[in-house]
Amino acid sequence: xxxxxxxxxxxxxxxxxxxxxxxxxxxxxxxxxxxxxxxxxxxxxxxxxxxxxxxxxxxxxxxxxxxxxxxxxxxxxxxxxxxxxxxxxxxxxxxxxxxxxxxxxxxxxxxxxxxxxxxxxxxxxxxxxxxxxxxxxxxxxxxxxxxxxxxxxxxxxxxxxxxxxxxxxxxxxxxxxxxxxxxxxxxxxxxxxxxxxxxxxxxxxxxxxxxxxxxxxxxxxxxxxxxxxxxxxxxxxxxxxxxxxxxxxxxxxxxxxxxxxxxxxxxxxxxxxxxxxxxxxxxxxxxxxxxxxxxxxxxxxxxxxxxxxxxxxxxxxxxxxxxxxxxxxxxxxxxxxxxxxxxxxxxxxxxxxxxxxxxxxxx
Amino acid sequence: xxxxxxxxxxxxxxxxxxxxxxxxxxxxxxxxxxxxxxxxxxxxxxxxxxxxxxxxxxxxxxxxxxxxxxxxxxxxxxxxxxxxxxxxxxxxxxxxxxxxxxxxxxxxxxxxxxxxxxxxxxxxxxxxxxxxx
Ligand code: SF4
Ligand code: SF4
Numbered sequence: 110x111x112x113x114x115x116x117x118x119x120x121x122x123x124x125x126x127x128x129x130x131x132x133x134x135x136x137x138x139x140x141x142x143x144x145x146x147x148x149x150x151x152x153x154x155x156x157x158x159x160x161x162x163x164x165x166x167x168x169x170x171x172x173x174x175x176x177x178x179x180x181x182x183x184x185x186x187x188x189x190x191x192x193x194x195x196x197x198x199x200x201x202x203x204x205x206x207x208x209x210x211x212x213x214x215x216x217x218x219x220x221x222x223x224x225x226x227x228x229x230x231x232x233x234x235x236x237x238x239x240x241x242x243x244x245x246x247x248x249x250x251x252x253x254x255x256x257x258x259x260x261x262x263x264x265x266x267x268x269x270x271x272x273x274x275x276x277x278x279x280x281x282x283x284x285x286x287x288x289x290x291x292x293x294x295x296x297x298x299x300x301x302x303x304x305x306x307x308x309x310x311x312x313x314x315x316x317x318x319x320x321x322x323x324x325x326x327x328x329x330x331x332x333x334x335x336x337x338x339x340x341x342x343x344x345x346x347x348x349x350x351x352x353x354x355x356x357x358x359x360x361x362x363x364x365x366x367x368x369x370x371x372x373x374x375x376x377x378x379x380x381x382x383x384x385x386x387x388x389x390x391x392x393x394x395x396x397x398x399x400x401x402x403x404x405x406x407x408x409x410x411x412x413x414x415x416x417x418x419x420x421x422x423x424x425x426x427x428x429x430x431x432x433x434x435x436x437x438x439x440x441x442x443x444x445x446x447x448x449x450x451x452x453x454x455x456x457x458x459x460x461x462x463x464x465x466x467x468x469x470x471x472x
Numbered sequence: 473x474x475x476x477x478x479x480x481x482x483x484x485x486x487x488x489x490x491x492x493x494x495x496x497x498x499x500x501x502x503x504x505x506x507x508x509x510x511x512x513x514x515x516x517x518x519x520x521x522x523x524x525x526x527x528x529x530x531x532x533x534x535x536x537x538x539x540x541x542x543x544x545x546x547x548x549x550x551x552x553x554x555x556x557x558x559x560x561x562x563x564x565x566x567x568x569x570x571x572x573x574x575x576x577x578x579x580x581x582x583x584x585x586x587x588x589x590x591x592x593x594x595x596x597x598x599x600x601x602x603x604x605x
Contacts, residue, residue: 124548124549125548125591125593125594125597126591126592126593126594127546127548127587127591127594128548128549130586130587130591131546131548131549131552131567131576131587132549134567134576134578134587135567135569135575135576137519138519138521138522138575138576138578139575141522143517143519144517144518144519144578145517147517341524342524343494343524343525343526343529344526346493365526365527383524384521384522384523384524385521389573389574390521390574392527396526396527
């Protein structure tokens with residue numbers, strides 16, 4: 110672990126207090142925390158140290174790494190990864206073979222008990238030969254590397270739930286990280302791929318607070334996966350009025366009506382696409398006219414056709430609709446504010462939020 | 473042909489003319505915050521990037537708020553722009569990185585955004601530099 114704090118590193122580069130505050134503002138937004146938290150983030154970052162990160166890629170398509178290296182805000186190179194010591198990533202690093210494995214072992218030794226392990230891809234149990242790195246099976250490498258880790262971040266639906274390799278009939282016996290690792294905190298960051306700013310947001314949280322964010326029952330950070338796509342969807346007013354596109358090119362589609370009947374899985378999918386969006390916040394699938402596929406939910410590959418409408422409105426749908434009706438306001442407005450309400454409740458509950466409030470999972 | 477950032481690809485987005493309700497709700501939040509500023513001197517800040525905007529909605533909000541009398545440019549880790557809207561006390565703050573991509577966008581309801589003030593640490597540093605022979 111680097112001796113210098115992040116603040117000292119920034120100062121060394123001649124960055125002023127204003128620059129530092131700007132960095133904190135961007136980081137607070139990236140972590141999906143309310144702007145009222147900026148002073149807390151600044152305070153935490155004054156003493157934050159660079160964590161060492163070891164990235165393991167197992168049965169995967171590299172889409173998650175592609176997504177991450179295209180994340181822009183703050184840029185991987187410029188703002189996050191300068192302050193994280195990425196000590197091993199066999200796709201991105203120049204070294205290979207024995208030299209690469211040596212880098213991994215060295216990072217583990219130097220930072221034992223403190224480093225973060227990021228995993229993309231699932232682990233084949235049927236025959237370890239399906240996926241090996243430098244002759245080491247994925248299972249062995251995972252167990253060996255995680256032994257000295259502070260926490261594990263499972264990036265992408267494959268490492269979070271098994272993903273595409275796990276789809277029926279699951280020829281490789283693919284399993285998720287959390288089904289194997291029981292004695293360390295595992296943070297699931299699902300998505301196929303996950304939104305890049307969500308990956309960096311989770312890393313930033315660890316960098317800033319030295320702890321892992323609050324998780325839902327599937328191990329996902331609540332700040333990003335706390336609301337369904339449907340809860341935050343801007344097409345929601347059409348859903349509530351019963352205005353649906355029936356084909357991809359009918360009048361309804363042109364008018365931007367709800368895509369439910371075209372198979373949108375938004376009502377049962379928890380992810381941040383509706384607010385964080387994709388490609389530098391340019392757009393997101395529903396805004397481009399296609400329903401949500403449910404990529405951040407377990408077994409989405411096996412959940413039937415992407416174009417089959419969800420048959421039964423699930424519990425969340427009923428709850429959300431009830432909430433809107435009770436509040437007596439336009440659902441669009443309510444949906445727009447769900448996120449902010451959650452944030453302000455968090456703020457209201459602590460008269461002053463301290464760094465310690467974020468250290469829920471330190472041990 | 474290669475591009476360093478999405479901004480270089482010229483795309484014209486046509487925005488259908490409908491409203492998700494975000495605009496009314498954000499405007500009522502702003503109104504409430506202005507009352508609080510006047511009555512209790514309490515400032516407020518809204519992260520515009522946390523809003524589930526429909527296409528074109530954010531632009532419509534900016535057009536409605538308009539531009540007022542003052543704007544400030546900051547150069548630190550890339551540019552930042554601060555301007556007061558035509559409603560005094562309502563500021564729009566946009567932070568860019570060195571590649572000119574937006575990394576933060578906020579509405580601040582305040583007499584003056586804090587970051588515009590000279591910062592204690594920076595002032596101290598100025599004095600030290602001036603004192604050096
Ligand atoms: S069903 Fe899909 S398109 Fe319709 S409101 Fe829900 S998330 Fe949006
Ligand atoms: S809209 Fe749905 S399927 Fe598409 S990326 Fe987001 S969560 Fe995944």
